[in-house]
Amino acid sequence: MTRNGQEYLEALQDGRTVWLGRERVDDVTTHPAFAQAARSFARLYDLTNDPEHRDDLTVSSPSGRTLRAYDVPKSYDDLVAKREAHRVWAADSFGFLGRSPDYMAAGAAGFLARPQVFTTDTYDGADNVRALHQRWSRDSIFPAFTITNPASDRSKTLGEQEVPDLFLSVDQERDDGIVVSGSKMIGTAAVFADEIMVGTIEPLGPDDQDFAFSFALSPSTPGVSLISRMSYEAQAASGKDYPLSSRFDENDALLVCESVFVPWERVLTYRNVESTFGMWWQTPAYTYMAHQASTRFWTKMEFLAGVAVLVTRANGSAENPAVRSEVGRLLGYVQMAKSMVLASEAALDAQPEDGGAVRPDAAITYAQRILAGEIYPKFVHQIKMFSGGSLTQVPASWHDLHDATVGPLLKTYARSVTQDTEDRVALMKLAWDAVGSEFASRHAHYEQFYQGAPHVYLTQMAFAGGADECADLAGRALSEAAGIDSPKT
Ligand SMILES: Cc1cc2nc3c(=O)[nH]c(=O)nc-3n(C[C@H](O)[C@H](O)[C@H](O)COP(=O)(O)OP(=O)(O)OC[C@H]3O[C@@H](n4cnc5c(N)ncnc54)[C@H](O)[C@@H]3O)c2cc1C
Structure with a gap:
């Protein structure tokens, strides 16, 4: 059995800092701007234990049954099976939950397929990638990601920008990890996720080492805030009036980190422009x-x-x-x-x-x-x-x-x-x-x-x-x- 919807919802009640306007949201599973979308994601987890879909949606792994999205495909048939799993979940929201857990889970399978990309002169994150995949797949984790830098002068590299504190960078390097501050966008479904992959998918300048790192973070980590956009779910007068907004508003949020500590075992790439970019494009x-x-x-x-x-x-x-x-x-x-x-x-x-x-x-x-x-x-x-x-x-x-x-x-x-x-x-x-x-x-x-x-x-x-x-x-x-x-x- 993989975890069910109720277990997923309980995991979201972890004290994460979510802002909707000036309101600090206590609990996304009950708040009127988020609760129905949380339920829609929970339903996806319930489907993984539904006899009709279990074999499509999950696969056995050394650590037990997990989401098929975490599987590393070894053949055409494996790819087809993964697609069929994606189809079952996509159909449940008519395609409106773009960032269902299988999106970034599939990405983690890609990291695992080519861990050597994470081994560089400056840092070796290959074992951390293996551990990340093992942890995420064992617990059928819902990962979101923020891998886009905030709006900047696109004619300059990040290091050349005149407001460097806007961009996520390292305040302090410690024996046990790094302390980071700054922001990333756009955390689609981040308020509903168990963890957030933080990194940069766009090309960085050759001298942008200070911004070239990636790590996985729990939204409840001290110093992490998620600032939500307007909620369409909250605006939906009723399910009958807004049958999609009321149930499938997966949310988009700005990730803000204020002196956030990230232990080394969560860091995948560090001070390396090639591997920070290559983890998305060289791996599958x-x-x-x-x-x-x-x-x-x-x-x-x-x-x-x-x-x-x-x-x-x-x-x-x-x-x-x-x-x-x-x-x-x-x-x-x-x-x-x-x-x-x-x-x-x-x-x-x-x-x-x-x-x-x-x-x-x-x-x-x-x-x-x-x-x-x-x-x-x-x-x-x-x-x-x-x-x-x-x-x-x-x-x-x-x-x-x-x-x-x-x-x-x-x-x-x-x-x-x-x-x-x-x-x-x-x-x-x-x-x-x-x-x-x-x-x-x-x-x-x-x-x-x-x-x-x-x-x-x-x-x-x-x-x-x-x-x-x-x-x-x-x-x-x-x-x-x-x-x-x-x-x-
Ligand atoms: C609804 C939504 C959800 C998203 N969810 C996520 C998410 O979950 N995680 C995440 O990391 N990201 C997410 N994104 C971010 C998304 O990946 C970026 O918006 C996208 O990559 C474009 O980057 P940008 O917004 O910085 O646009 P920019 O790079 O600033 O480009 C904006 C516009 O500027 C012009 N422009 C800029 N540079 C050039 C150039 N060199 N040549 C020509 N024209 C140029 C183009 O007209 C371009 O369309 C989301 C975006 C949206 C809209």
């Missing part, structure tokens, strides 16, 4: 995390396509040829999202340095980010187009439907020809929460940025996308053209 960590992300994305696209189909059926427009072809376009995108996952597995990469582990194909994985960033806004736009004014012509509250005065009016006038009022309002409220609400807007932003800004991943594609192979093929056509004896002179 990034591709494993992207495997979860692209599986979740595919699931979310299925959900949004489903909303689109239901809206067109409800409006009686489903058979209209123009509408039908736009639905066809969305369903085509769903298949593209699916194909990226399946293709990355089929074209798997087995690098000798990965010690027998396999990883999804990197170029296809990187390309998925481009597809995701481009098609997500199209789904949002198309659902709005299919819905028309009905998307906003809904009563202020679901409860109004049962009001003695306004209820009968709504029952008569807020229905459509094809649907009674309750069904119509329920569908339009779901659609609005998926594409129009503040929660929806955050999701559109998330799908665009959570795997890096476009200028980063597009540039990366220019290096990893097979430019030489493409140019060689075009070059052969040029050579052949040069040799063609054209009948027309």
